[in-house]
Amino acid sequence: MYEHVHRHDHESMISVEDALERILDVVHVLEPEETPILDALGQVLAEDVVSPLDVPPLDNSAMDGYAVRSDDLETARPDSPVVLRVTGSIAAGELPSTAVESGTAVRIMTGAPVPPGADSVVPFEDTDEEERGAYAERPSEIGVLGRVPPSAHVRAAGQDVGRGETVLSRGSVLRPPEVGLLASLGLRAVSVIRRPRVAVLATGDELVEPGQEAGAGRIYDSNSYSVGAAVRRCGGIPVMLGIAGDNLDSLDRKIRQGLESDILVTSAGVSKGDYDVVKDVLARRGMINFWSVRMRPAKPLAFGVFTADGGRRVPHLGLPGNPVSALVAFEQFGRAAIHKMLGRAARPRQTIKAVLDEPIHNPDGRRVYARAVVTRKDGIYRVRLTGNQSSNLLTSMTRANALAICPEDLPVKPAGEVVDVQILDWTEEAY
DSSP states (O other): OEEOOSOOOTTSEEOHHHHHHHHHHHOOOOOEEEEETTTTTTOBBSSOEEOSSOBSSSOEESSSEEEEOGGGGTTOBTTBOEEEEEEEEEOTTOOOSSOOOTTEEEEEOTTOBOOTTOOEEEEGGGBTHHHHTOTTSOOSEEEEOSOOOTTTTEEOTTSSBOTTOEEEOTTOBOOHHHHHHHHHTTOSEEEEEOOOEEEEEEEOTTEEOTTSOOOTTOEEOOHHHHHHHHHHHTTOEEEEEEEEOSSHHHHHHHHHHHTTSSEEEEESSOSTTSOHHHHHHHHTTSOOEEEEESEESOOEEEEEEEEOGGGOEEEEEEEOSSHHHHHHHIIIIIHHHHHHHTTSOOOOOOEEEEEESSOEEOTTSOEEEEEEEEEEETTEEEEEEOSOOOTTOTHHHHTOSEEEEEOTTOSEEOTTSEEEEEESSSSOOOO
């Protein structure tokens, strides 16, 4: 059954914010699952992580050198070194086999535990080891060329993480440093909000799968792949349903497949002039919302909720059919919905201020998301458009790293003025 969610007809337009709020009111954070830490990159912790151990587990050396007692070196100077007897050596991963007594030293490598009795490490370059020609083996004696304070070049046990410390809080997004930190605690898996399975479906008799022969009047389905890639980029798992033809059986069969996922995203079939069969199938068991959103491109949008077997509710987002419109609509609505399901902040991409190099025209009072390129020169962000802004030209998106925004109430945003710019590729994201 398709549930009613804010019925809205085509004659009145709603704002981007209104559409987004209605969508986010319906989607919910998914349940947690145990996930291998590397696979959990970009996911949200479902519970606090408390360290079961100290990191590092023992006091250890920050330098290659000699473990010493600092009070043995009060008189050490370059022209009058203090000579110590070398009683052992320790490599990283070994445990000390001898203590450091007054007048002695132990040769030590970076990361090796500091032996009992020692309170400091003297780096090789602060000794006369080079003059002794002892790089390849442990010398019997070593001259120290200067004083060292207590704890010099010693990394204390628990300096990074203490046993019992909450090192990562529930709700944290796992980035590469957090993944490394989990590994440093000996954890192979962690409880995170699971990734949503996002069913991606294109509609239209004119569409052909890439790799197949496209006859006269047919075009290749690009929307499934651009949207599927966008789903993966923002943390979802795309479930590619392929193409549904403009007939009841084909569309109904594909939608039933889509209800096995957490959210269904379709493209085409939602605008005023589209075939009624698409709308009929989407709404055949209830009410669907077809909205006109005050934005350019991507004015037509559909949204609602199916009830799948067992009463599970599956949101449906219907994107426009034009390739640019589908991507821009997904950026404003689909990305936020998936982020909410992931437990992440469901907000638009970062927006900055930039100086327009050319005007943005707004002929019909909608908010314009112009495909654009942002650059920085002399500390000032500048933005230029990528050329023809027709919503069927996917190349206008491939050339863009941002969307420059002209507000609804302005017929033109002139060159030289400052505009809000939504960054699409400010930083790399997990793929």
